[in-house]
Amino acid sequence: MAAVAAAQKNREMFAIKKSYSVENGYPARRRSLVDDARFETLVVKQTKxxxxxxxxxxxxxxxxxxxxxxxxxxxxxxxxxxxxxxxxxxxxxxxxxxxxxxxxxxxxxxxxxxxxxxxxxxxxxxxxxxxxxxxxxxxxxxxxxxxxxxxxxxxxxxxxxxxxxxxxxxxxxxxxxxxxxxxxxEDNISAKNPWFPRHASELDDCNHLMTKYEPDLDMNHPGFADKVYRARRKEIAEIAFGYKYGDPVPYIEYTETENKTWRSVFTTVEELMPKHACGEYRTVFRLLQKEGLFVPDHIPQLEDMSKFMQKHTGFTLRPAAGLLTARDFLASLAFRIFQSTQYIRHINSPFHTPEPDAIHEILGHMPLLADPSFAQFSQEIGLASLGASDEEIEKLSTVYWFTVEFGLCKEAGETKVYGAGLLSAYGELLHALSDKPEHRPFDPASTAVQPYQDQEYQPIYYVAESFDDMKDKFRRWVSGMSRPFEVRFNPHTGRVEVLDSVEKLESLVHQLNTEVLHLSNAIHKMKAPSIC
Missing domain, CATH: 3.30.70.260 (ACT domain)
Structure with a gap:
């Protein structure tokens, strides 16, 4: 990356969703969305x-x-x-x-x-x-x-x-x-009462695209010289800009060319998945195939994928026009909402995308967001980001990079892939599982400050013993953050609550006591001898 110092000073200027590239199995340069963009585009919703x-x-x-x-x-x-x-x-x-x-x-x-x-x-x-x-x-x-x-x-x-x-x-x-x-x-004016969304509807106010690497902005983009492709990208982005909370995810009539691009990537992932993907990913992948959502002939609609995820973990999808700021993207995870692009990479580079596209989102992220354990971890990262300082947002986004995007985990003594950036780019997937990079045990404290590689394949990957082990370590690390309050997501109201009063704590304790009572009764009934 050309400007490492500037990037590390404020990684919130980076979109949390980086670019993932592989072409013909060899590394392709990952574009720096801050330093290489010809024009730093800002799209600000007039939230007030x-x-x-x-x-x-x-x-x-x-x-x-x-x-x-x-x-x-x-x-x-x-x-x-x-x-x-x-x-x-x-x-x-x-x-x-x-x-x-x-x-x-x-x-x-x-x-x-x-x-x-x-x-x-x-x-x-x-x-x-x-x-x-x-x-x-x-x-x-x-x-x-x-x-x-x-x-x-x-x-x-x-x-x-x-x-x-x-x-x-x-x-x-x-x-x-x-x-x-x-x-x-830009600087924290007051850390006493920072604003952050308390309900999913307020994500309409958190839609800032700080940087955009698009085909009409950079001549190195595969679609730079393709006027038809550029017009198509703009058309789909405008549809996402018009989305409001409560709307169904807009239907996109994908073209024959776009479906052909999907088919090229899908068949490769389908071939490599049984051997290299983690068990949780394999399970959901097969379920998506069984329900007719994962087929090689056409790209799944986000609305259908959203309904599937909601049924299994409560996660839903929200269309994004491009690369969001780290703070806005992480905030959406707190409400079990994943912001996804809907445009498709260029046909001339099916295994290479200079920015996340719908293929990366659908094949890389969505299967694991339908797994209960991984969905819980993703939401906890989002909750930890609410009201966090800029420095802590940077650390959280780095942990996200080395886990959700490029994470590895142990499974029956073997190292498997669960990172979306690996599952949607087979060149780096094979590199990550080879003996070329360094594999380190996942530790949030060290992971959060580890510089990562945007230009080519990662030299370092972090391996979790299991999802549960990863979540336990993450929770202990997050408890040491400087945020002077704790938050929780209330699934009944769909709101994030700040636990800053005795009344709120008493209410939460009452709810927990009720849950513990149900748990205790269930255990007692399981142990009780059956009556014939």
Whole structure:
């Protein structure tokens, strides 16, 4: 990877789902989604649209040119007495200043998402305002707008004092040159009450595609020169963008070419699976074949796969347009939801994909998500990510990489594969099971800080004694995380609960006592002599 230091500083900029490649059995270079992308695309859902609309209505809607303004070093009242028009991020920032007035001069890094009415002219005014408020632009990118009434979308990452940040936002909201302005805190403003989704419906607000390696962005992509393929990818991505919680997974009418690509990969996996895949994978694979979902002739629909998984483990699928941030992807696992792409790799490279496609998701991930033990482990990773720090998200995503994506486990004295990146790429599968790489016992503490290889095959793999052993070690490691609270998923309400009060703990203890009573009664009845 070209920029190791930058990548390790914040691996959340990487999508948790990396790229998996193998062509003709030989290693193909895995693309770095951060360093190699020709253009770092940001797709941000306007999760607080109503608040922003209300803010614009409340404002006097007068356009104040930045050139005519004087930089305000200190506000008249650096308090949060009036939160009118502020988004959640800004309220947290304002509260942080009120709780600790000395922090108002503390530098804060944040990202501004701007919808510019007058294109580059509007952007020039924004940059001038940032300069006047003594801010430093550390990253800037633009893209064509997808919104009516605007000419350009921009992402601007800035460093400036917290108090000046609030003043800048107030100024930008009063300008007629902007359609929208949204703040996304990059540094933790306050770790006391971090926001995270509490219900699966709130995943609609967690759909950030921080980086996208697509055929129209990189000439090394197999589909770069194929206009038909590029148009098809865009079409399927747009369908995923329109998905909302509660909708059925959109049906995709796959083409003959796409089904042919599936057939090439499926038959290879079907051949290698009995010998090299773990028992849990083999069991579900055969069950999928029995139910007619895994057949070589056509690609399974995600809605059908989702119903199958829900029946066995409660996991469901949600369509994703591309590569999600680590935080957003892991959060979905907490609700037993797996975010899956629906587009298919290029026909000229059936055993190579520069990013996860539906074939990787369906063949690699979904069979094991229908296994109770593995599904439980996946959900526990997701629950551990809720409210975690950026550093802990990085560690969790690394554990995910070496387990869910490239994990090995023991089975009857032999090493088997359970990682989705291996099960959907036979070249690295054979490499992982050979004597070429190093095999280490799975230990979350060391696994979480182990640099991994994105450019070619892994030099190191971690081997679990069993899924249960892996889960036990993971739980002990997670218990040492810095998060000052514990969470649990309530399957009855479908909500994540923060266990931060005596009442909640008492309620949980009551539920557990009831479960233990049922368990005790069952054991007693099993041991009792039968009456003829």
């Amino acid at each position: 649209q109503t608040v922003l609309d209300e803010a614009r209505l409340r404002s006097n809607d007068s356009s104040v040119e930045p050139e005519n303004e004087k930089p305000v070093q200190q506000p008249e009242e650096p308090t949060n007495k009036d939160d009118t028009g502020l988004t959640e991020e800004e309220v947290v920032l304002s509260n942080a200043i009120s709780e600790d007035p000395e922090s108002e001069k503390m530098n804060q890094r944040a990202a501004l998402i701007l919808h510019l009415k007058e294109g580059m002219n509007s952007l020039a005014r924004v940059l001038k305002s940032i300069e006047k408020y003594q801010g430093v632009v550390v990253h800037l990118e633009t893209r064509p707008t997808q919104n009516q009434g605007t000419q350009l979308d921009a992402l601007v990452k800035v460093d400036m004092s917290r108090i000046n940040m609030l003043q800048l936002l107030k100024n930008l909201r009063q300008s007629q040159t902007l359609e929208h302005c949204t703040l996304i805190g």
